Amino acid sequence: MDLALLRTFVTVHRAGSFTRAAALLGLSQPAVTSQIRTLERQLGRPLFLRQARGVTPTTIGDELAHRAAPHLDALVEIAEAGLDDESGVRTLHFAGPPEFTSVRALPALTALVAQGLALRTSLVPAAEDVLGGLAAGHHDLAIATARPRGGLLTATPLCDEEHVLVASPRWAARLAPGVLLRKGAVVLEQLPVIEVHESLPFVARYWAAVFESKPAAAATVIAPDLRAVLESAASGAGLAVLPRYLCADALESGRLVALLDPPVPPLRTYFLAVRAGTLSLPHIARAHEALLRAATDW
Numbered sequence: 419m420d421l422a423l424l425r426t427f428v429t430v431h432r433a434g435s436f437t438r439a440a441a442l443l444g445l446s447q448p449a450v451t452s453q454i455r456t457l458e459r460q461l462g463r464p465l466f467l468r469q470a471r472g473v474t475p476t477t478i479g480d481e482l483a484h485r486a487a488p489h490l491d492a493l494v495e496i497a498e499a500g501l502d503d504e505s506g507v508r509t510l511h512f513a514g515p516p517e518f519t520s521v522r523a524l525p526a527l528t529a530l531v532a533q534g535l536a537l538r539t540s541l542v543p544a545a546e547d548v549l550g551g552l553a554a555g556h557h558d559l560a561i562a563t564a565r566p567r568g569g570l571l572t573a574t575p576l577c578d579e580e581h582v583l584v585a586s587p588r589w590a591a592r593l594a595p596g597v598l599l600r601k602g603a604v605v606l607e608q609l610p611v612i613e614v615h616e617s618l619p620f621v622a623r624y625w626a627a628v629f630e631s632k633p634a635a636a637a638t639v640i641a642p643d644l645r646a647v648l649e650s651a652a653s654g655a656g657l658a659v660l661p662r663y664l665c666a667d668a669l670e671s672g673r674l675v676a677l678l679d680p681p682v683p684p685l686r687t688y689f690l691a692v693r694a695g696t697l698s699l700p701h702i703a704r705a706h707e708a709l710l711r712a713a714t715d716w
Contacts, residue, residue, distance in 0.1 A: 421493070424486050426453040427465065431483040432694045433553070433570045435472040442555050442693075491695040508701040509536040513548050514561035516541035517644040517664055518579075518688065523561055526712035527705055535701055543614075543642065552691055558702050560691045561709075572697075573689040574706075577713040581624050581684040583677045584665055585609075585657040590675035610638035610656025612647050620659040627684035648674070661686075663716065 430439040430450065440447045458465050465479035475483065510530075514523055519541055527537060540557060542548045545564040552560040553570050565573050585593070589609070611633075613621055618633055625633045639655050641647050648665055651658040652673040660674075668674040690709055697703050 423453050423457045425490055426450055427457055428483055428487045428490055431475055434568050491698040509538055510701055510705050511538045511558045513540040513542050513551055513557040526709055530704055530708060559705055562689050562691055563686055565689050566691055571691050572694050573691040576688040576690045577716045578685045578687050580662040581659050582662050583624055583659055584651055584674040585677055586652055586654040587675050588654050593677060611635055612639040612650045612656050612658040613637040614642050624659040624684050628680045
């Protein structure tokens with residue numbers, strides 16, 4: 419059986435789409451369709467059910483993928499081992515949210531540079547764009563705030579991020595915590611709000627979890643980077659909701675004050691994602707392990 423046909427088959431099985439598999443393989447969609455048809459003729463059985471959106475594997479298709487994929491991944495690992503340059507340096511294309519990647523992920527990966535790893539980083543705010551780039555083959559490893567669907571990508575929970583309602587000491591001195599707990603939405607409408615987007619993603623998530631309501635106010639300051647939101651809040655521009663890891667130093671120094679301490683703080687989960695089968699490649703596996711190990715202290 420032609421290994422090229424099996425490679426195309428496994429890629430389609432993981433991608434769930436001839437179109438996406440073609441992009442990953444660098445082939446045209448008709449070429450992928452032709453290869454799958456050839457393999458189906460050789461086996462005498464259909465491997466996929468064609469649907470309006472993508473394909474679904476048959477029972478035979480699932481069985482073949484289960485048996486063939488590990489061996490193909492091992493062959494890819496052997497082939498990839500010969501791609502190192504003369505210095506032995508391998509390049510990892512990594513993507514994730516700008517703030518989390520900058521403050522936490524990159525410092526955890528830099529130790530691998532001395533072991534022959536080169537890093538190329540993409541800072542991508544939206545989880546769907548991070549996962550889309552990973553699925554398209556633009557990245558080798560990615561951190562996202564959403565779990566990917568389908569069989570092309572696999573994800574491992576990395577860590578939880580606690581969100582904190584903060585403001586400068588000047589604003590905090592004017593607010594009574596009891597009033598905030600009873601009338602959160604009303605108080606919000608009366609205070610300047612700093613956010614990353616007009617839709618108030620962080621404030622809305624916090625208000626839903628703590629006050630069981632939706633914020634009715636518009637943002638006074640929009641800054642599409644949480645580090646800019648932090649500095650604006652610390653300078654007295656208004657209140658903000660920030661990840662605790664990002665504002666911990668400002669809270670400790672007194673530049674910011676946590677306005678509430680809810681019994682169950684709002685959390686957001688980060689996922690570490692790869693394309694299925696690529697953890698067989700040593701440089702991706704080392705980075706994956708380094709991030710999981712570092713996350714135990716986050």
